Amino acid sequence: MNRKIAALAVLWALLASAPWWLPVVGGYTQLGSRVLIYALATMSLNLLLGFTGGLSFGHAAYFGLGGYGAGMTLKYLAPSTPLALLVGTLVGGAAATLLGPSVMRRRGIYFAMITIAIGQLFYFVAVRWNEVTGGEDGLAGFARQPLHLGGWTLPLDDTAFYYLVLVCFAAGVAIIGLLLRSPLGRTWVAIRENQRRAQFLGLPVARYVWASFAISGTLTAFAGGLNALLNNFTSPQDLHWILSGNFVIMVVLGGMRSFWGPLAGVIIFLVAQDYLSSLTENWMTFIGIIFILVVLLFPRGLLGMLRARTRPQ
């Protein structure tokens, strides 16, 4: 127990001091922000994927909707960063909540196929609705605005924005952690482990899966909103099924059954992507090979393997 608390303290200390040590090891602050944003998205996905057993392969849809929601709010509605985040989260969350019923009774293959296909709907809307979304070129022409806290005005440069992301990440992680410790979270795990038994116990399984889908989608949209603010840009690629696949592999890479697994997966994946794409034009081949090797050789993920080693069964 004490070791766990110590590890968590180290983790948060590292995250809080990232703008200082990142440049020393060859990183940059924006990469740190991106890691936290993707970690929030994948930990939200893992709520559904790893803890409820819902094989969602379309989470980029909610990520992208959050991004477009935030970007369009800044561009067309009002120059307010908190409002943009709120709208983005609500748009993506509403979509996940409305679409949940189409998959909540499905499992496995069917669940995956429907979530993949639904995700593409938003992609094509974003590509084709040129006048509003900027089409294939993406949505540009907005910028995150300084935060007004009481009488204070906080301009969001890269470092300040990193801390905003860190606060949002901490809030999201707290929500996910509390949910998983609550009776609701226990029920999700029960459904993952044995859906039929959960059904026989009289649990309304479909409704629980729906709740997981909706909450997971909403938090992913929140991350997507932050992502749009980070880049001051969002594009249909943020909605594409390739990003959905990347999210899933990040989760598996870090460890599906572990709470912090996705964070580890995101760090490895984003650093590898950043490095490979600066090294070679054919980085997609390497990413594909990473996919294949991870699944064949490390299906339990990094943290899953560490845990198996420290706690032999």
Add this chain to the structure above:
Amino acid sequence: MQLLLFNVFNGLVIGMFYALMALGLSMILGLNQTINMAHGGFLIVGAYLAFTLDPYLGFWGALVAGPLCAAVLGLVVERLLIKPLYKRNEPLYTLLVTFGLALVIQDVARRIWGPQGLPFSIPDVLNSPISEALFFITGYRALIVAIALIAAIALFLVLQYTRLGVRIRAGTRDLETVATLGVNIYVLRALNFALGCLFAGLAGVLAAGQLGLIPTMGESVIMPSFVAIIVGGVGSLVGSILGGLIIGVAAGVMTTYYPAASEAVIYLIMAVVLVVRPRGLLGQEGLFE
């Protein structure tokens, strides 16, 4: 009116590609319990290898050789990447492996043949329209429809009347029992996977003649093929064909009236089907749920 006819026929041809893809995907989904995200990759392999072999074998030779190459690659992929994952009995892993494979194939194709589109020449006979009034029905388009239909019918005959076909159908329903009866299910699953890839390769060659070659051609066909399966009903091969044709024609009709929505419409059809009839038009209850 003629514009509508033109687009309906166009949609029918595109729908044939979707149907061929969906057929292969459906078979692999059934017996291999795999969502083959690399199916578009096998389409690319079939198309580009046909293009490369065309100067040596001629069009008709390439039309046969391309799909066969895709099938052989399918055999290799199944043995190396899919087979080790069967015992995990969890669709997530095969989904991710084939997803990675799709990225690799697309990138390698871009590396070898370049990112730009390439023309795939077809015999001149096939380029001329069949009649003056119906100028849009070229010989090649008619050929696409004919070959796709023949391939589908041949598949159904194989599944219905040959020993292999009976085993594939039985294995889709209850693999354990089939194994108990002494059938080597690893060979069966490998052959089934290759058969599915054969159809992807065939769709690739036919599409290459109609639309030309581009490394992203697989990526753009695979999603509608998923939709075709969901609309037609998971587990029903006839449903997959029907689903492919429906969304192809729907996209074609939409092109006439509101081109911007020609892609979105197929997802809306899927949404409607999922609400009205969740298991798809011809889907069986209880399969994959």
